[in-house]
Amino acid sequence: MNALQFSRTGDLAALEYLELPTPVPAEGEVLVQVKAAGLNPSDVKNVLGRFPYTVLPRVPGRDFAGVVVEGPQALVGREVWGTGKEPGFFRDGSHAQWLTLPASGVALKPEALSFTQAASLGVPYTTAWDALQRSQVGQGTRLLVIGGNGAVGSAALALGRVLGAEVVGAVRRADQQSALAAKGFDSFVLGAADELAGQVGGFFKGGADVIFDTTGFWLPASVAALATWGRIAIIAAPVDGQVQLPSLALYRKGGSVVGINSLLYDTQACAAMLEQFGRFFDQGRLALPEGLVESPLSEGLARYAEVNTGRSDKVILIP
Structure with a gap:
């Protein structure tokens, strides 16, 4: 699969666009085909070494929206979204084509939100x-x-x-x-x-x-x-x-x-939060996100650099 990865920290030159093996979900996990992934300032800070507990090498990225392709039958084929303290820090994150997570660490995506919109909201x-x-x-x-x-x-x-x-x-x-x-x-x-x-x-x-x-x-x-x-x-x-x-x-x-x-909340806790307020989008009580900037994952290095220098609009990486 195509992914961003860093094997050291300290500057953004450590981030590479690579071909990596597709991850295999363990028992109780899901394999998600990432359709869109949010780029947050904390993702940039992670590569810069601001989070010393990050385990290297690592695929960064906390927020995502996608489709479950392997896992519990009740979730296979479902559109999901998620975030949490583990992706990008303790396990490979969402700036890749595929992502594995605990099955309880994903929430069903509100129908009103596109993949891009959902991926912009997690953190x-x-x-x-x-x-x-x-x-x-x-x-x-x-x-x-x-x-x-x-x-x-x-x-x-x-x-x-x-x-x-x-x-x-x-x-x-x-x-x-x-x-x-x-x-x-x-x-x-x-x-x-x-x-x-x-x-x-x-x-x-x-x-x-x-x-x-x-x-x-x-x-x-x-x-x-x-x-x-x-x-x-x-x-x-x-x-x-x-x-x-x-x-x-x-x-x-x-x-x-x-x-x-x-970063105190794991994917399971975040999934519960997403379920709690996600319904407000389908009820029309929350406005849908606007002004999002989609970028191919292959151009992720440039997008990281822009966010690091103060880019304020929300960038969504598309694998």
């Missing part, structure tokens, strides 16, 4: 779903998403609305605010850190019940913008990993910080 949507669930977002929750224009942030806004929350996004630029308005979301352009509480107060009197900071830079400022008993969810941090937290103000509000890491 961003499971991350957002986990953040909302663990932050107890539900009917009437006042939710602020900082970085609402990004992949995870936009997923959080969409899922939050489906869950019945009052959602507001915060972005850096006016054009990003306009883009969110076109999707029906209220938002504001971020000012200085000490202005955040006032900006949030313009939408939510008394502060937000949940603030989801997808950027890694607004945790200290979010404390002042938080309502009593509020929660702050974070998925990123500054380069040195350190922030100065106003802990006195946080505990006096009864506030809490929730750390979100998609």
